[in-house]
Amino acid sequence: MHELGVVFHVIKMVEEVARENDLTQVESVTLELGEVSGVIDSYLENCWNWAVKKQEKLLREADLIIETIPAVTYCEDCQNLYGTIEHGKICPRCKSPHTYLQQGNEFRIKEISAC
Amino acid sequence: MKEFKVIEVKRSILEDNDADAAKLREELKAQGTFLLNLMSSPGAGKTTMLKRVISMLGDELKIGIMEADIDSDVDAQAIAEAGARSIQLHTGGMCHLDAAMTRQGILEFGAEDLDLVVLENVGNLVCPAEFDTGACRNAMILSVPEGDDKPLKYPLMFSVCDVVLINKIDVLPYFDFDMEKCKEYIQMRNPKAKIIPISARTGEGFMEWTQWLREEAAAWTK
Ligand SMILES: Nc1nc2c(ncn2[C@@H]2O[C@H](COP(=O)(O)OP(=O)(O)OP(=O)(O)O)[C@@H](O)[C@H]2O)c(=O)[nH]1
Ligand SMILES: [Mg+2]
Ligand SMILES: [Zn+2]
Numbered sequence: 001m002h003e004l005g006v007v008f009h010v011i012k013m014v015e016e017v018a019r020e021n022d023l024t025q026v027e028s029v030t031l032e033l034g035e036v037s038g039v040i041d042s043y044l045e046n047c048w049n050w051a052v053k054k055q056e057k058l059l060r061e062a063d064l065i066i067e068t069i070p071a072v073t074y075c076e077d078c079q080n081l082y083g084t085i086e087h088g089k090i091c092p093r094c095k096s097p098h099t100y101l102q103q104g105n106e107f108r109i110k111e112i113s114a115c
Numbered sequence: 116m117k118e119f120k121v122i123e124v125k126r127s128i129l130e131d132n133d134a135d136a137a138k139l140r141e142e143l144k145a146q147g148t149f150l151l152n153l154m155s156s157p158g159a160g161k162t163t164m165l166k167r168v169i170s171m172l173g174d175e176l177k178i179g180i181m182e183a184d185i186d187s188d189v190d191a192q193a194i195a196e197a198g199a200r201s202i203q204l205h206t207g208g209m210c211h212l213d214a215a216m217t218r219q220g221i222l223e224f225g226a227e228d229l230d231l232v233v234l235e236n237v238g239n240l241v242c243p244a245e246f247d248t249g250a251c252r253n254a255m256i257l258s259v260p261e262g263d264d265k266p267l268k269y270p271l272m273f274s275v276c277d278v279v280l281i282n283k284i285d286v287l288p289y290f291d292f293d294m295e296k297c298k299e300y301i302q303m304r305n306p307k308a309k310i311i312p313i314s315a316r317t318g319e320g321f322m323e324w325t326q327w328l329r330e331e332a333a334a335w336t337k
Contacts, residue, residue, distance in 0.1 A: 005211060009129070009131070009132065009213075013124075013126060013128065013130075013131060016131075017122065017124055021122055023122075025117065027117075027119045089267060089270075098303070105271075106127075107127060107128045107129065108125060108126060108128065109125070109126050109128065110124065111121050111122060111124055111125075112122050112124060113119045113120070113122075114120065115117050115118055115120065
């Protein structure tokens with residue numbers, strides 16, 4: 001269960017931010033999640049909902065909001081940018097395998113709404 | 116009515132683990148212990164390989180093995196018989212180890228007097244690659260029966276490895292495994308990775324592999 005481990009990391013970070021900013025209640029946490037970050041949205045939400053119920057007041061009612069970042073791959077041979085999900089590792093224009101992921105494996109806390 | 120305000124965070128989830136891992140590396144450096152994170156699919160030959168390494172390096176280096184595998188009692192026994200200390204880590208059913216769990220393991224182990232500690236990470240090729248354990252170097256074992264295209268399927272795993280062992284080369288004649296292709300795929304993902312073909316069964320390649328370990332451990336602990 002990768003997602004559950006990840007949820008605990010998110011909770012730890014939110015607690016830190018709350019401490020730094022003297023927050024007592026979090027309304028929502030917004031994550032930026034790359035399409036190929038390896039984390040599955042729906043599992044993540046389930047794990048979140050389960051885990052926050054066990055937390056102190058700070059997080060008990062917090063919603064999780066997920067913003068998806070599309071995966072884009074760059075081809076070194078023909079400088080083409082293309083969708084990673086549709087085409088994978090081989091450039092659809094020149095068939096080169098010399099490509100790398102430009103964006104899409106992000107996993108960040110964007111912001112939290114709290115008081 | 117409560118007044119909620121939005122606080123911009125913009126921090127990567129792995130950031131705190133990365134910082135923790137860097138700290139653990141400093142601690143290991145200070146106590147003179149070289150920690151190798153070993154990753155692979157189940158059954159690639161970790162235990163067989165380690166037994167051979169222990170028998171070859173056991174006189175020069177004090178070696179310890181930390182097992183993160185869920186049910187690997189058998190392995191711990193095999194390691195003890197080969198002549199090294201080992202402990203079982205508690206991962207709580209998690210699919211990867213993070214730096215905090217690794218530090219906990221090192222503490223419980225009492226690794227101060229050990230020169231080389233190998234962390235047998237959880238047996239999958241996805242999650243462990245994302246979490247820096249705080250190890251000094253990362254290694255993985257890919258075995259011939261798994262196929263030469265594994266580096267294409269798990270690019271992240273290969274991109275974080277300092278050394279890739281290609282194990283079970285004694286069965287190469289029976290498999291449709293293209294060694295040159297495999298090396299090329301690994302180098303595509305990670306030009307700096309050292310690739311060493313070995314057979315934990317016959318011992319082929321172990322001179323090179325133990326030499327790598329010896330040099331890396333010496334450089335780390337000096
Ligand atoms: N032919 C051949 N078989 C090997 C080699 N290395 C390991 N094996 C066999 O592969 C099987 C798995 O080896 P292990 O060393 O237990 O592998 P492991 O990675 O520790 O396995 P888990 O701990 O279960 O993930 C055993 O039957 C070994 O005898 C090798 O170099 N050649
Ligand atoms: Mg084993
Ligand atoms: Zn191209």
